[in-house]
Amino acid sequence: MCGIAGIVSSNPNIIHRSLLQQMADALAHRGPDGEGFFINESNTAGLAHRRLAIIDLSAEAAQPMHYLKRYSITYSGEIYNYIELRQSLKQAGYHFYTKSDTEVILAAYDMYKEKCVYYLDGMFAFGIWDEREKQFFAARDRFGEKPFYYYREDELFAFASEMKGLWAMGIPKETDDRMMLNYLTLGHVQNPANKSQTFFSNISSLLPAHYLRLNAVTNKMSLHSYWDLDKQTVAGLTDEQVMKEFDILLTDSIAKKMRSDVAVGASLSGGLDSSSIVKKLLPLLPDAGGAGSFKTFSAVFPGFEKNEAGYIEAVLQDCKVQNYQVTPTWEGMLQDFEKLCYHQEEPFSSSSVYAQYKVFELASKHQVKVMIDGQGADEILAGYHKYLHWYIQELISRNKFSQARKEASLFKKHHMPLQWGLPNVLATFLPSHVSIALEEKELWQVVNHPDVSKDLLAVMKGREWNGIHKPVVTKLNDMLYFNTMEFGLEELLRYCDRNSMAH
Incomplete structure (x- = not known):
């Protein structure tokens, strides 16, 4: 903006x-x-x-x-x-x-x-x-x-x-x-x-x-x-109180983001975050037109294993909003690659950046200037499967063995992949040592990478550790904080800003 x-x-x-x-x-x-x-x-x-x-x-x-x-x-x-x-x-x-x-x-x-x-x-x-x-x-x-x-x-x-x-x-x-x-x-x-x-x-x-x-x-x-997240304080609320407070905060946040003198739309990926937002904003829409005039935008991937078109369709059936879809292709990415790099300015690590680029392009074609999405929900709410083992490690480190077994069983029941082995056991009881070991592993990857020239490594002599940092994780919040405040979320927000401003 x-x-x-x-x-x-x-x-x-x-x-x-x-x-x-x-x-x-x-x-x-x-x-x-x-x-x-x-x-x-x-x-x-x-x-x-x-x-x-x-x-x-x-x-x-x-x-x-x-x-x-x-x-x-x-x-x-x-x-x-x-x-x-x-x-x-x-x-x-x-x-x-x-x-x-x-x-x-x-x-x-x-x-x-x-x-x-x-x-x-x-x-x-x-x-x-x-x-x-x-x-x-x-x-x-x-x-x-x-x-x-x-x-x-x-x-x-x-x-x-x-x-x-x-x-x-x-x-x-x-x-x-x-x-x-x-x-x-x-x-x-x-x-x-x-x-x-x-x-x-x-x-x-x-x-x-x-x-x-x-x-x-x-x-x-x-x-x-001027501000930082508090990862230590425990509110001491019941599950019902947490859900009620979260609902109030989310509804208020969406209502304020709907304030605009131009058209507002929403990204709809089929995930819990964007789907929840679309559902929550329905009562906030003006009576004239209502849900039927509200525009949502999605990227779909027919034939792809992780295509979420089915979830998108479920939300559309329930919410009755307009939906426009685009299917990004590798041919399109090759054609747009130079333009994509121009707007991003710095490297990116995933082709998902291009999918978002095409969604914002589609929104622009439909004269929607403001887009609401759920960026950051996975980082603050542990939405990625990679967070499962850190949660189990936290429970075990606090001697909550029966709860850990129960949670692991539920993960398996719901087909949520829990990676668990000796490294996780070590990380549970020796978090500082594991943090150091992971940093040393990254250093080894850098200095022994087969595709990096010796000349570049020579330039880095004495600075090999620069940029290598792994947090000491004693609880799930440590990792959520790291990904939200130190390494992860800002990267996604950069992609989002440049993609939205490109059209």
């Missing part, structure tokens, strides 16, 4: 409109509904914006937006609780001249400064220039749904939604050999030990749930974490 870019520099000779235009042009696919630019009087801050209009389609809501003759913002994303937040800010004395969520961020920043991020429920990446303090503030949402890349060198700080916005201003493409080595040998597309690292050595990613402050006078920059 939208493309943002900008430059902050203590050198007034660096920033000029044509440079910002080049950055914005490189991000035009992210915002086909308009563009805007801002350069302050001292020529130390410049912002660019490509607009994808979702909330408040008027010209008054265009960006960069200015507030109180002091703040200027370029922002990508959507703040789902903007209506509630705007109301509380009104009660505090703030006035609003648009119906946009952008203006709400500006007012929240004036009131709370960097603590404004605590009040934002949404997906976002934004940069705010404070003319009075000569400071730049940028923040990214909790899980990293919206991207924010930056380049820093001496008196120059530049940022953009995608790296191509930075390349457009002349920043060179310098491949990070360590990241490439780990991708070729381990399939990693992120460094779990340093998620700010990208495949380009001179470009960093602002971490999810982080903000940065930059003083344009001193060039001093600081990075701060």
Whole structure:
């Protein structure tokens, strides 16, 4: 949602409109509904914006937006609780001249400064220039749904939604050999030990749930974490209480995500996550048209063992929503591969990225601008079969042997593959040792890979461990945290963002 870019520099000779235009042009696919630019009087801050209009389609809501003759913002994303937040800010004395969520961020920043991020429920990446303090503030949402890349060198700080916005201003493409080595040998597309690292050595990613402050006078920059998942606290609720609370939270989340001044649709894969969302949003649809006018989009694979068309059909029979389907093919992927790589910018490890690309392409053809899906459900709810053995290990490590046997029996009954052997027994009682052993195994894979040149390994001498990290898992939550916050979910969100913005 939208493309943002900008430059902050203590050198007034660096920033000029044509440079910002080049950055914005490189991000035009992210915002086909308009563009805007801002350069302050001292020529130390410049912002660019490509607009994808979702909330408040008027010209008054265009960006960069200015507030109180002091703040200027370029922002990508959507703040789902903007209506509630705007109301509380009104009660505090703030006035609003648009119906946009952008203006709400500006007012929240004036009131709370960097603590404004605590009040934002949404997906976002934004940069705010404070003319009075000569400071730049940028923040990214909790899980990293919206991207924010930056380049820093001496008196120059530049940022953009995608790296191509930075390349457009002349920043060179310098491949990070360590990241490439780990991708070729381990399939990693992120460094779990340093998620700010990208495949380009001179470009960093602002971490999810982080903000940065930059003083344009001193060039001093600081990075701060503002949120983290609590994997330790046990709520102490009954199963019924958990289900009731989860239902309330899910319904409220879907209702807020349905707020839009343009058409909203949904992905429907046939899985529990997207199917649940489609079912839950039915009561939220307007009376005019109702379910019969709501559009869903699916990828199907006739003849493929894991084709979920049957599950999709079951949901359609129950919910009576519209459904449009696409069948991705290897011929199509070959034809679209260069375009797919252009939008993704960094390597990807699965052809499923292309299936999602085609689903979003289909939605665009049917004039649907906003798509709701269930990304992240498997990571926070242990939806993958790979999590089964970690759950059993947790039970055994806590001497809950009878419950472990019962759960394992139920897994078998429901044809859920539980991998269990000596390594799992060792991991149960010696988790730290197993973590180290797994790291050593990955290192061996890297340095002994038959297809990697000795020259590349020589470049890596002394840095062989860089990017190799395995968590110490003593309970299921340890692994869910790792995949949600450190290694896994952000990768999927990157694919989703680029695929959705490509069309």
